[in-house]
Amino acid sequence: MVNTNVTLCGLELANPVIPASGTFGYGLEFAKLYDINCLGSFSCKGTTLEPRFGNPTPRIAEGNAGMLNSVGLQNPGVDAVIAEEFPKLAQVFRKPILANVCGFSVEEYVAVARKFDACDQVGWLELNISCPNVHGGGMGFGTSCDSAAEVTAAVKAVTKKPLIVKLTPNVTDIVSIAKACEEAGADAISLINTVLAMRIDLKTRKPVLRNITGGLSGPAVFPLALRMVWQVYEAVQIPILGLGGVSTSEDVIEMMLSGATAVGVGAANLRDPFACKRIIEQLPAVMERYGITDLKSIIGGAHHG
Template identity: 50%
Template sequence: MNMNRLATDFAGIKLATPVMGASGTFGFGIEYSDFLDLNKVGAVISKGLTPLPRAGNYGIRIAETPSGMLNCIGLENPGIDVFLRDILPKVRQEAPNTAFIANFSGSTVEDYGLMAEKLDVDGVDGVEVNISCPNVKEGGIVFGTDPRAAAAVTKEVKAHTKKPVIVKLSPNVTDITVMAKAVEAAGADAVALINTLTGMVIDIETWKPLLGNVTGGLSGPAVKPIAVRMVYQVAQAVKIPVLGLGGIATADDAVEFLLAGASAVAIGAESFVHPDAVVKVAQGLDDYLERHGLSHVSELVGQIRL
């Protein structure tokens, strides 16, 4: 793999390749060290962190679909303090040269500021802000579906960290460009999209929802065309870099996202099928550049021909 062709600066974060392990599917990176060389991963985006430990949702939390999966894990995680004390040092020891981006969420705007401040430490190269969570102070409205709420979170995070701030956008909105513009205006350094689409499965024998949480987030190949479309729209609407994700399983998929306007991509559900997918997609991307006589991956970004 020609790392010179793949090395990428994403919103000030230095990446060995533009292919990352997506939040929620890549753990903290070290869980995958038996299957791939973490030093060949563009970046590890951590599973979602919260101010306090969370056990997650009760009942069934994963369901297969014909072309993907539904999940309602419920942000199960050890909490920010355990992460900083016990997990981050292990991650840095295992992959000292791989960029590490901490994904986090909260229940109030103040929670987001607290998390951003705690994560403003050595070993964390950037933060990814999950705004697909309900605001408990505003009657449960989801931060990611209200541009004013999303902007408020973004401003709060920016005020409490010097790290690059990536805001992860929900696709469960009428016009995702409105959300992208709102967080850009509030100071976001980049946006990531898409998060999962809301879906559900019903057990026809019991007539009950299969998932313990009733609904869950749909990811995998089924969402890819929607994700590509949204990345294209957002890339046209904002000037900050876009991280594309949603159903990427191959290098060809990654090329689609780059042509649509993403500057980097992240692998989600495919890591459950092929644990080394992040590295294989990067290798395939390099092969694609070689075949097409391109000297750097940036030559693909936004080059869709209309």
């Protein structure tokens, strides 16, 4: 028997697999397909104070071994999420979730965080300072040490729940930003959000995405994410939720060897709605194949010796 348990900021997970924000809605579409209680947890769709339509369409494009999206944080607003989505979710999911907190100002992040902090269903707050598809917010906070630290400290001050700060890879030095968040009170770091990218339609000679740019995700970014998790693991003491292109049980193990305590699965859910279920089911056999009996013992394992 192998042990897949891990602990993320004091909360135990039956396994490290966490569907990533924006690829799992508020859980309900997937709950129709399989019992989502098999998940470690999941991160809900990025949520702002007010409802948002997001960016104009087309807002999906394909990449080699991946996809681009410029959805731009479509969500019904935090009040509707708590009043309508969470009660429905409670019917199908018994575990605490990661509430993904978005905003366009420090005040908005704080206001959304306060509301989620009052929800029993929320185990962790995931502070999204890394969305590449909105202007005047999102990634804007995650590209400098000062602004990342400012919003981290402000949100930390209003929540009792563990605070995970989600970082963007679209920076010159992700390590310094991760350290700034740790110093400002972050309890964990999640990385990476999507990589800023674009496609051009040869027939129209125009960008495919109406927003021109979007975020690249999927297997194409896995080695990049793995490298950034490695670098951040060397620099911080707090746990890492590693994500970016993870599609298989082997990817989960590789991400943990690089330094991740828990592992997000994003774009894979959109291509294969059963991706997380499959990864979790196959994990014990893959662990055995590589001689792993206790999954948490391999966290950061590639750094030692």
